[in-house]
Amino acid sequence: MPNANRKIYPQITQIFTDLTEVIFKKFLICVICVICGLVFFLLLPAAAFSEELIVELDRPSGDKPVEIVISDINSDGREDIILAEIGSKGITLFLAQANGSFKEEIVREITPLSLASADINQDNRNGLVVVDAFRGTLEIFLQDETGKLKYKDRFTPKELAYGVQIGDVSNDGKNTIVVCSRGSNTISPLFLEEDGHIIFSTTYKTGEGPTSLAICDLNSDGLNDVVTSNFSSSNISLFLQNEDGSLSPGQTYPSGKGSLYVACGNLSSDTKSDVVVANFKENSISLFIQNEAGRLKGPTKYPTEEEPCWLAVGDANNDGKDDVVVANRDAGSLYLYAGRGEELVLEKIYAVPKKVYSVAIGDVNNDGLKDIVAASRLSFGERDKGPIALRIFYGE
Ligand SMILES: [Ca+2]
Ligand SMILES: [Ca+2]
Ligand SMILES: [Ca+2]
Ligand SMILES: [Ca+2]
Numbered sequence: 017m018p019n020a021n022r023k024i025y026p027q028i029t030q031i032f033t034d035l036t037e038v039i040f041k042k043f044l045i046c047v048i049c050v051i052c053g054l055v056f057f058l059l060l061p062a063a064a065f066s067e068e069l070i071v072e073l074d075r076p077s078g079d080k081p082v083e084i085v086i087s088d089i090n091s092d093g094r095e096d097i098i099l100a101e102i103g104s105k106g107i108t109l110f111l112a113q114a115n116g117s118f119k120e121e122i123v124r125e126i127t128p129l130s131l132a133s134a135d136i137n138q139d140n141r142n143g144l145v146v147v148d149a150f151r152g153t154l155e156i157f158l159q160d161e162t163g164k165l166k167y168k169d170r171f172t173p174k175e176l177a178y179g180v181q182i183g184d185v186s187n188d189g190k191n192t193i194v195v196c197s198r199g200s201n202t203i204s205p206l207f208l209e210e211d212g213h214i215i216f217s218t219t220y221k222t223g224e225g226p227t228s229l230a231i232c233d234l235n236s237d238g239l240n241d242v243v244t245s246n247f248s249s250s251n252i253s254l255f256l257q258n259e260d261g262s263l264s265p266g267q268t269y270p271s272g273k274g275s276l277y278v279a280c281g282n283l284s285s286d287t288k289s290d291v292v293v294a295n296f297k298e299n300s301i302s303l304f305i306q307n308e309a310g311r312l313k314g315p316t317k318y319p320t321e322e323e324p325c326w327l328a329v330g331d332a333n334n335d336g337k338d339d340v341v342v343a344n345r346d347a348g349s350l351y352l353y354a355g356r357g358e359e360l361v362l363e364k365i366y367a368v369p370k371k372v373y374s375v376a377i378g379d380v381n382n383d384g385l386k387d388i389v390a391a392s393r394l395s396f397g398e399r400d401k402g403p404i405a406l407r408i409f410y411g412e
Contacts, residue, residue: 071110071118071406072394079103081391081404086378087133087142090163095378097389097406098144100128107131107146107157109165110406116381124167126155130228134182134191136208143168145180145193152176154193154206154214171214175200183231185240186261196226196244203229203244203255205263220255223268224248232280232289235310245271245278245293252278252293252304254312269304271315273297281329281338283355292340294324301327301342301353303360318360321347323371330377333363334385334411341388343368343375350375350390350409368407369393371400385411 082100089096090111097110097118106125110118129149136143137158144157144165154177156168175197185205186192193206193214202219203226209215223246234241239257244266246253250273253266272295283290288306293315295302299322302315321344332339332352340360342351348370353360372392380387387410394403 067410067412069408069410070394071408073108073404073406075101075404076104077401077403079105079404080400081373082128083131084374084376084389084391084406085131085133086376086380086389087144089133089142089144089159089165091141091159092163094382095380097376097378097380098131098133099391099406100131100146101404102127102149107144110380112380112382114382118380123157123165124155129177130179132180132182132193136182136191136193138190145182147177147180147195152178152197154180154195171206173197173204173206174216174219175202175204179226179228179244181229181231181242183240185231185242185257185263187239187257187259188261194229194231194242196222196229198225198227198247201226201246203242203253205242218262220263220266222246222253222266223251226253227275228277230278230280230291232291234280234289234291234306234312236288236306237310243278243280243291245275247274247276247296250275250295250297252291254291269312269315271295271302272300272317275302276325277327279327279329279340281340283329283338283340283360285337285355285357292327292329294320294327294342296323296325299324299344301340301360305358316359318353318362320344320351321349323347324351326372326374328375328377328388331386332377332388332411339363341375341377343372343390345371345373348372348392348396350388352388366390366407366409367396369396369405379411380408381410383411387411 094112107123141159178198225248255263274297276296291304304314323345326343350366394405
C-alpha cells in the first residue's frame with residue numbers, strides 16, 4: 017500500500033503541476049488578450065473617428081432623411097447644411113457658427129422629395145426650392161435682408177415635379193429652376209421673373225422615369241447643359257443648350273441598371289466637365305468623360321456596395337481635383353472615388369450606419385478644407401428605423 021501511495025502521489029503532483037501550468041498559460045493568454053483589446057480600443061477611436069462629428073437629431077423613429085444640400089443660406093459667408101426629411105420636420109437648417117458648431121432651425125414642416133439652393137432672384141442671396149412629395153409642387157424660399165429664410169410662394173408645374181436643380185440654362189446670366197417629372201418623362205426650365213412669378217417654358221422629353229438632373233457645360237461651348245438620370249430606362253439624357261437659350265432634344269446614352277442619380281464636375285485632368293451616374297440596381301457607378309471634341313465618352317463602370325443612391329462631386333480629398341463620393345444606401349458606406357486623369361480610383365471607404373440616404377461635399381467648419389456630410393441612421397445595425405444623424409467627416 018505505501019508503495020502504491022508513493023506511486024500515486026507523484027502522479028497527483030504531476031497532474032497538479034500540469035494543471036497549474038495550463039491555468040497559468042491560459043491566464044497569461046487572457047492577460048495578453050485584455051491588454052491587446054485595451055490598446056486596440058484606445059487606439060481605434062483616435063485612428064478611425066478623430067475627424068468625424070455625429071449630430072444626433074431628435075426625431076421620431078419613423079422619420080427618414082431625403083436629401084442634404086450645402087449652401088450659405090443666411091449670407092454670413094459660412095456654408096450651412098440643409099436637411100430634408102420625410103416625417104415630423106420637413107426642412108431643417110444647420111447654420112454653421114464661428115466656433116464650428118451648428119444652430120438648428122426648422123424652416124417648414126412639409127414633405128420634401130428633393131431640393132436645390134442657389135440665387136434664384138438675383139439678390140446675391142441663396143434661395144431654396146423644395147419639391148413637395150405629395151403635391152409635386154415647388155415651394156420657394158428666399159432670404160430677407162437680414163439673411164433669414166422666409167417662405168415665399170408655391171408654384172404648380174404642368175407635370176408633377178420629382179427632381180430639381182438650379183443653374184443658368186437660358187443664356188441670360190440668370191439662374192433658372194429646372195425640374196424633372198418622373199411620371200411624364202420630361203424636364204422643364206422655369207423662369208422666375210423680377211416680380212417673383214414663374215414662367216413655364218417648353219418641356220423636353222427624357223428617357224423613362226427621370227429621377228435626378230445635373231447642370232454643367234457638357235460640350236465646352238460656354239453654355240450650361242442639362243443631363244438627367246432615367247431610372248426606368250437605365251440611361252441618361254443630355255440636353256445641350258443652344259445660343260438662343262433653348263435646349264436641344266435629349267440625346268440618350270446607356271448608363272447602368274436603375275440609373276438613379278446623376279452629378280457632374282471635372283473628374284478628368286482637363287478643364288472640361290464630366291458626368292457620373294449611380295446605378296442603383298447593379299451596384300456600380302458610370303463615368304462619362306468629355307473628350308477633346310466636347311463629346312461624352314463612356315460609360316466606364318466602377319463597382320460600389322449595395323444600392324448606390326446618391327453622388328456628390330467636389331474636391332473631397334482636398335488635393336485640388338474633383339472627386340466623387342457615392343452613398344451606398346443598403347450597405348451603409350460612402351465610397352470616395354478620387355479623380356485621377358482619365359479614371360477614378362477608390363481611395364477611401366467610410367462606414368456610415370444603414371441606411372445612408374444622401375451625401376454632400378462642402379466646407380461646413382469654414383477652415384478652407386472640404387468636408388463630407390452624410391444623412392443616415394444614428395447607429396450601426398439599425399436598418400430603416402432608429403434615430404437620424406448627420407455624419408460629418410472633416411477634411412484634413
Ligand atoms: Ca451661413
Ligand atoms: Ca454647353
Ligand atoms: Ca480631389
Ligand atoms: Ca472644412
